[in-house]
Amino acid sequence: MSMNPSAPSFRTGDCSDCPIRHRAVCARCDDDELQQLEAIKFYRKFSAGEVIIWAGDPMDFVASVVAGVATLTQTMEDGRRQMVGLLLGSDFIGRPDRSHVAYDVTAITDVTLCCFRRKPFRDLLMATPHIGQRLLEMTLDELDASREWMLILGRKTAREKIASFLFILARRETLTDGKAGGTSITFDLPLTREAMADYLGLTLETVSRQMSALKRDGVIVLADKRRIVVPDCKRLLDETGDDADGGVLA
Amino acid sequence: MSMNPSAPSFRTGDCSDCPIRHRAVCARCDDDELQQLEAIKFYRKFSAGEVIIWAGDPMDFVASVVAGVATLTQTMEDGRRQMVGLLLGSDFIGRPDRSHVAYDVTAITDVTLCCFRRKPFRDLLMATPHIGQRLLEMTLDELDASREWMLILGRKTAREKIASFLFILARRETLTDGKAGGTSITFDLPLTREAMADYLGLTLETVSRQMSALKRDGVIVLADKRRIVVPDCKRLLDETGDDADGGVLA
């Protein structure tokens, strides 16, 4: 495991300086609400590879991902693993109404969390409208994403799974960077082949083979094994098996 | 498609008489809030097999399932289908913040919905705390369920998938009926083999074969092809591949 390439220059610890201020659970907070949140918040950092919490452990905080990538995974007794969540900047971790976590939460890159003690956070949720409203919206988005993922897991071929995964990353890249339209996209793969396999319900060998196949067919170009160039997004979309005209997201 | 065996004796249309009053989105409402909800509600009925809304269609209401079973499904261009939600009594349909649905919603049995016009409902959500709080809790539960489902889709064998599905139904039966403990459980299968296949990411032939295998091995007894008897729940649980001591749910 290695460094976080895009470490945020976020030093003051002041909400007004926060890179996820307008996308996270606090997005809609007014000054007063923000102040109340600020009173119960604290930062925690985890290095790449570190486990943030184990499934079943008590969790006395909830948190927003400020920077880095974390995963939620479930593991069966015999070691089979399935990733059930991929957490990026501004995503929320934990349930305000539950003291225990249901999944292993792992830092994939170096991760910075903005944590809130659970009880006070829950009280704030009851007392102020804007946090709950935003959290509801984010949770509904998560639910939609997990349902898209179900289609991938249940019905797509290995090649389509890989293409879909790459397309999701590429789409996110376009959104964050704001640069739309341009058909060519470059981005970093935050996951190992094994983690991709856990995400997609495949083995790492199959992931590797399909990546090679997509490369061979010119759908993607691998600069640096973890750095992906998609010369033509439309071409990649064709490989996902999804309806071309965005029907899936409607 | 046929009748709904357990049609509710719910005639007045009055919330105080409602079978899902204390489990649905209105569960926490006080008298005043309930009155406001009552002002914008209306009932709609759908017969078994009927499509409630098509993916991509505009939807000017949200709703609670009062009675019956409905499904959310995604369909790919070439006809591959994946069920992404199974909606039972008290479950919620739609997003207050979206005017279009992302999935086909279908009545599997006869279904009664308690609908709220979307805009007024959204306003109510902003104005009163209890509806949003309950909706958040329900959405988080849905998200957990869909993540459990992902593990099933991504990593379990066909036999484990079937066993897991039956176990989920059996568990729900125990909860609603309140009768805990007793190892033997009987319940109706609300889905056809094909719908089960869509749920589990299998073909209907594989579902049929695995059902036969579980019957042959004495894990289940089929009274009436749709009426399942589970003589020993522990035995069924063993077949799901999940951790025996509830570790999965923690």
Next chain:
DNA sequence: CCGCTTCCTTGACTTGGATCAAAATTCATG
């Protein structure tokens, strides 16, 4: 009661992805 349709079961065969095995790259560290 007959014929039709829908749903379910079972059999024979094929195949996509898993498994097993080994080698090639990449990366970290003394």
Next chain:
DNA sequence: CATGAATTTTGATCCAAGTCAAGGAAGCGG
């Protein structure tokens, strides 16, 4: 920069589930 560990690629083989095909059972309308 040599050594060893981790990660990735590729090949050979196998098997669980898909596909194709044929019947059987249940329910329904005439």
